[in-house]
Amino acid sequence: MVTGANRGIGLEIVKQLSRGGMLAVLCSRDVEKGKQAASKLASEGLEPPVVALDVTDDASVANAVAEVMHLFGRIDVLVNNAAIQREGMTAEQASVLDVAPELALEVFNANTLGPLRLTKAVVPIMRQGGYGRIVNISSGAGQLAEMAAGFPSYRMSKAALNALTKVTAAELGPSPIKVNAMCPGWVRTDMGGPDATRSVEQGAETAIWLATLPDTGPTGGFFRDKTPIPW
Template sequence: MLAPEPEPSQRVALVSGGNRGLGFEVSRQLAATGATVLLGARRPLAGEKAARQLRREGGTVVSVPLDVTSPQSVRELAARIAGEYGRLDILVNNAGAYFDVDDQASSVDLDIVRDALETNLLGAWRLTEAMLPLMQRHGYGRIVNVSSGCGAVESEGASCPAYRVSKAALNSHTRMLAAELAGSGILVNAVCPGWVATDMGGHGGRPVADGAAGIVWAAMLPSRPSINGGFFRDQQRIDW
């Protein structure tokens, strides 16, 4: 039997890379649901500035230091959340980097590939492993891996090899974890926000609020019907 769903105002959410761009907008929209949002940022001053702005808008937002590439940073945050909140209901693995649009698979610097995997794949994996016990404690959780359509297996194109491979690997991890946790009350999905106008995506993309909305939808999924192990854009399934 599944645990009862907490009310939105009872939910605690963690957003990695939350101080700017897509993560900032996801934090804003989650806060608007009434959830307590832990805004993860590598640079504490930038994180606090972002959180302060969202608090002025009426949200309950707390800046927390988080570097997903640092095991110590992740462990310390997990211990802090356990001590201060005793639960984590929503994890948005948003932190991402290395959109290497000018590289090609035949010539890309493998150090860039390694760094992209460390952030985009292993960072999300590391953070999820650390936070999962806080969800299992209450039999409820929503894990959203922010992915990209260019990480789909049949995606065409030769650019962005480091980014593309790291997101394809993140998609694979999403499917494995979702299968493992099926029936536990914890739903795991990947979301492509589309091309949005952020520092990483560049100008010309659609409004960041539109891309964030699909992520927040996955973060707030009801337990019934159970939507688990999917890849979505704008609430619609897309191919892996």
């Protein structure tokens, strides 16, 4: 299951996982946009199933997971990609002293609680199946080691997502389920803008690696370009 997969990095992750032979489910809040995105992959012979999913809605999460289980009977990989950035890519000087708590809650609900909802829903399934990979698409903007000014809601939500990654990995311990976070870098997407320095292919590469880790692979880590980075 790849959330927020009707465009950008999410769609690229679906494409690359599908190319690798995995049945990647394209999850989209707007199912029609999801179907339109899936149709773009038809030229490669790829036909990812599309499932409606709003990560901010408990019922939508439950319904999406139930639909995938009804169709395929298992969930091996969860990529928590869906996210929002409400402060605008030009608002680099947006101050934490000015941010509306309501906006921060909206961003936190999507970027942190969304992955929490999905993680809670799929871990029992992964435990039953004896295998699991959870990939949280985070950001260098959430690194405490390099925290800077601007984008306070987005930064706080991604820092909290990193905490969720560490807590989940610690609770699952040396189980067959691996939980990691990654930073795609500044990617040319609707969120990143046309001036970003990285392609969607580059942005998705580490997520693909983490989604297909061998049993000896890491858990509880934060990565960029397949290399550990500070929290």
